[in-house]
């Protein structure tokens with residue numbers, strides 16, 4: 376069992392400039408790869424889309440006393456309520472498995488209002504989070520979060536939500552390459568995170584060194600990753616941010632990285648996303664044969680990298696949520712979410728149920744919820760940056776305790792309702 380430092384996290388793409396400098400060495404490798412690029416720019420033949428079918432209502436366990444006549448309740452629609460008596464759900468400074476990239480209080484954030492907001496759906500109440508009840512559900516089971524640093528953000532949140540209920544010595548966290556594992560001995564319950572930002576195999580798969588300037592994916596290769604989570608009882612996927620790099624195309628590799636294939640095809644990022652989602656859905660279709668396995672897909676996590684809407688450069692210095700109902704900003708690509716939804720509808724049509732955790736709208740309101748400059752800065756900051764803090768603010772990830780705790784409360788409501 377190894378206890379290691381938290382690996383370098385992915386930084387938001389705002390701060391990618393900083394990282395860029397440090398990775399010139401890495402770019403040299405990338406450059407040599409690009410020299411080998413083929414000129415074949417033809418796009419892959421489109422696949423027939425499965426006609427979308429209407430969504431089934433979510434089976435969330437809720438206090439429905441205030442719900443609609445049919446007992447349904449859309450937990451994604453609601454408002455943030457300031458509640459300093461029941462929030463936060465745990466102490467950020469007290470969580471022994473906190474990650475420095477989201478430990479805002481530890482890194483100097485002094486306005487703590489961001490920790491005190493509770494999500495209140497319009498038509499019902501979310502069930503109160505009870506770690507013991509969740510652990511009972513997870514007894515002898517394995518839950519795995521699979522995806523990028525936002526998914527890891529959510530995993531750290533879940534670990535903190537659970538760990539404060541477990542005495543020291545009865546819980547462990549171990550890191551093995553792309554896999555981070557949290558285990559509660561008494562329950563033989565495992566809550567893991569597996570790094571795989573594009574879901575399929577890519578040149579971004581190294582859990583530490585993945586800030587490549589040229590992204591290369593293998594359109595149909597997911598097996599190498601899937602073998603790390605194929606035995607899970609609960610799977611929580613995400614993938615979004617890595618397809619959103621402005622002015623960047625995706626390179627699709629035909630052949631394998633190991634055989635040094637140079638057969639590359641350049642596609643638009645959102646087409647790459649579609650290819651990856653299809654590979655993912657094909658894997659689920661051919662490997663998931665029982666509805667005992669619960670599968671979730673987390674909708675996109677919005678960034679607050681552009682602050683025109685509140686008259687600032689970005690999220691830096693924001694201490695209050697946006698209260699305008701229905702607000703959505705420039706950090707969200709709803710087209711991509713529709714791609715994910717149509718693929719998930721297609722799966723449902725073929726008997727595989729993937730529940731979307733619809734966290735986009737509720738997170739849109741929380742321009743105050745990001746680490747901004749209050750996180751471990753992995754690379755020493757320059758004078759220029761220090762003079763202009765908004766230039767290195769992380770407006771992509773989320774402070775903990777904070778917004779991802781609510782994502783997990785919604786996840787919890789689905790898990791305990793089974």
Ligand SMILES: *[C@@H]1O[C@H](CO)[C@@H](O)[C@H](O)[C@H]1NC(C)=O
Pocket residue numbers: 449451452716731733736
């Ligand atoms: C997610 O929630 C928002 C806000 O309630 C809603 O507009 C959107 O249709 C939902 N998406 C899905 C896939 O349920």
Ligand SMILES: *[C@@H]1O[C@H](CO)[C@@H](O)[C@H](O)[C@H]1NC(C)=O
Pocket residue numbers: 459460
């Ligand atoms: C909690 O919030 C209320 C209302 O904003 C305020 O009056 C009270 O002093 C706060 N309590 C603590 C302990 O911060």
Ligand SMILES: *[C@@H]1O[C@H](CO)[C@@H](O)[C@H](O)[C@H]1NC(C)=O
Pocket residue numbers: 515516517563564565
């Ligand atoms: C512990 O849980 C794992 C699943 O994570 C399961 O495969 C294993 O059989 C369990 N062990 C015991 C002793 O129950």
Ligand SMILES: *[C@@H]1O[C@H](CO)[C@@H](O)[C@H](O)[C@H]1NC(C)=O
Pocket residue numbers: 633634635
């Ligand atoms: C691919 O390249 C690496 C590094 O240059 C080399 O060690 C390896 O043998 C090559 N593999 C094949 C199959 O040519």
